[in-house]
Amino acid sequence: MSNATDAEPAPSPTPGRTDVLVVGAGPAGSAAAAYAARAGRDVVLLDMATFPRDKTCGDGLTPRAITELDALGFADRLAGRPRIIGLHLHGWGADQRVTWPGERFADWGSAVARMEFDDELRRFAGEAGAQMVSGHKAVDVEWDGDRIGAVVVEGPEGRRTIGAQTVIVADGVRSGLGKVLGRQWHRDTAYGTAGRAYVASGRADSEWMGSHLELRDAAGTALPGYGWVFPLGDGQLNVGVGALATAKRPAHVELRPTLRHYAEMVREEWQITGEPQRVTSALLPMGGAVSGVAGRNWMLIGDAAACVNPLNGEGIDYGLETARLAVGLLGDGVDDFTERWPDLLTEHYATAFSAARRLAALFTVPQVVPLLGRPGLRSGRLMATVVRVMANLVTEEDKDVVARAWRTAGRMSIRVDDRPPFR
Ligand SMILES: Cc1cc2nc3c(=O)[nH]c(=O)nc-3n(C[C@H](O)[C@H](O)[C@H](O)COP(=O)(O)OP(=O)(O)OC[C@H]3O[C@@H](n4cnc5c(N)ncnc54)[C@H](O)[C@@H]3O)c2cc1C
Known part of the structure; x- marks a missing residue:
């Protein structure tokens, strides 16, 4: 290219x-x-x-x-x-590197x-x-x-x-x-609002995507969202923050200051030089x-x-x-x-989306994210499962316990959806 x-x-x-x-x-x-x-x-x-x-x-x-x-x-x-081999996840004082599972999908990003x-x-x-x-x-x-x-x-x-x-x-x-x-x-089911910026970095050729499941604003308040650092390989990183919301629980996140705070937080780890450029944000129907x-x-x-x-x-x-x-x-x-x-x-x-948006709606409750994220970040196996489910790397052909459980959750979720996906 x-x-x-x-x-x-x-x-x-x-x-x-x-x-x-x-x-x-x-x-x-x-x-x-x-x-x-x-x-x-x-x-x-x-x-x-x-x-x-x-x-x-x-x-x-x-x-x-x-x-x-x-x-x-x-x-x-x-x-x-x-050629990115996996995710380096952080939060609550811990971190885990999880390689992409491969098998049904490519083993790189x-x-x-x-x-x-x-x-x-x-x-x-x-x-x-x-x-x-x-x-x-x-x-x-x-x-x-x-x-x-x-x-x-x-x-x-x-x-x-x-x-x-x-x-x-x-x-x-x-x-x-x-x-x-x-x-x-x-908007009664979960939707996103997210912002991104570009920063110069000495680690733009990393093989890992960075992600922070514990997101805080400059005042230290926990936010219902996550941060990412994606290396572009050309001396630049894409750094961003995303927040989840529903009509009942709109995200009160000031994206741009939070994004600048997040870029500061990862500055040393990612050898960031200079300030975030070209900051923009957008909504995400999901x-x-x-x-x-x-x-x-x-x-x-x-x-x-x-x-x-x-x-x-x-x-x-x-x-x-x-x-x-x-x-x-x-x-x-x-x-x-x-x-x-x-x-x-x-x-x-529909099954994956219905289950995922129900889970995403749960994540808009501030207490829920650490409840699920903290133990996950302390167990490599659990985190690998979380990444597989979060990235929807589960297919109809997969017969393992996680895949079966995820599909069952999806089917049950659709049954109680007021409005199933695409309807
Ligand atoms: C902050 C943020 C971060 C994201 N990060 C990721 C990520 O890392 N990875 C990922 O997979 N997804 C990510 N997404 C989602 C991703 O950007 C979208 O899902 C993706 O762009 C969808 O592609 P699309 O072709 O449907 O729409 P778009 O990429 O939005 O393309 C729509 C096109 O339609 C044109 N257009 C619009 N209206 C008209 C019109 N009336 N007439 C003619 N042309 C028109 C626009 O100019 C545009 O070129 C992110 C989204 C946001 C907001």
């Missing part, structure tokens, strides 16, 4: 019609565009930004994401990027600044045959009966429409186009806490469908996976996604 982020040429003219219109060129949209173009479809990949563009993120590629990038044919482009990663991925989609239209925002749709006939876009040349057979909506956390289509985000994810000829994928792990805030992997699944449905010749898409999302993610 090249580090070059040369500005792109002037946006190409908007086509009037296409087979598949993908709205949003983040990981989910670019992967969907690549899969669909490779399947021989005429694809337009639309984004309101011009690339390279930043995206508030921890930039961490978990083993689940690496596995999916491999399936996409992109993993080779991570040569020269950090990585971290690449989204400014570069997303740019490379959308170029990859272009090489597969998708036509990129950047600097154009999708603002509305024109209906043709119960189908989207065309998407209305605003760009430098004014308002235009792009007609499409199928629309894949990958417009991220706020999902403006999703809202137009009726997508609703429900665990499929949205309804209205599909209609006759459209589907929401990635963050737009709240496909973010409630226990660690990762969503790049789910963005890539949902891209593959959505394009798979196109290949199956499905004529109506209204029920098929939420059904498929439910089949793949």
Whole structure:
């Protein structure tokens, strides 16, 4: 993968019609565009930004994401990027190093600044045959009966429409186009709010991702969240803090001061020089806490469908996976996604998401985190299990006790969910 982020040429003219219109060129949209173009479809990949563009993120590629990038044919482009073998977890005066379990998923992770990663991925989609239209925002749709006939876009040349057979909506956390289509985000289950910054470091080539399960603000008050340090291999670290919340228990965390305090806390360990730069923060809908994810000829994928792990805030992997699944449905010749898409999302993610967001909601109670975290950090075996569950590295095929217990918890959780994931 090249580090070059040369500005792109002037946006190409908007086509009037296409087979598949993908709205949003983040990981989910670019992967969907690549899969669909490779399947021989005429694809337009639309984004309101011009690339390279930043995206508030921890930039961490978990083993689940690496596995999916491999399936996409992109993993080779991570040569020269950090090869991260596990997590170094800290809290309550203890620490544990846990290597990634491997087996079903890759045994390594990585971290690449989204400014570069997303740019490379959308170029990859272009090489597969998708036509990129950047600097154009999708603002509305024109209906043709119960189908989207065309998407209305605003760009430098004014308002235009792009007609499409199928629309894949990958417009991220706020999902403006999703809202137009009726997508609703429900905040009664756990959601996240997180901030990140870049700092220069003498340890940016570490093989470990750092994570602090005990998060405190500058006054020493325990917060319902966690901190991370992800080495980018280029002299920089991505440092961030995330807090969990529910509608009942909103997070009263001042992210930016907490982030600066956290960067100070890890300064010596990570040989940080200078001050945090480019501090940004964002909300994270999680665990499929949205309804209205599909209609006759459209589907929401990635963050737009709240496909973010409630226990660690990762969503790049789910963005890539949902891209593959959505394009798979196109290949199956499905004529109506209204029920098929939420059904498929439910089949793949609902049990894990339901259990995870219930656990995440528990973590918003300040006393619960040390109760579970403290013993975990004193036992290597227990912590390995915690990491496996938190990173959702459990699959349907796994038959061991932990996997069975996690699936059972998920099934029981869904039964008592007021609103199951994606409904
Ligand atoms: C602070 C923070 C830290 C995180 N850390 C990690 C991490 O370390 N690892 C991980 O896996 N995940 C992490 N996540 C989650 C991750 O960033 C998202 O899950 C991921 O970006 C989802 O990809 P996406 O393609 O669905 O959406 P996005 O990456 O948000 O892409 C959406 C794209 O759509 C475009 N767009 C939006 N609206 C329109 C419109 N109307 N018209 C045209 N284009 C539009 C945007 O410009 C953007 O390019 C983190 C999130 C936050 C907030």
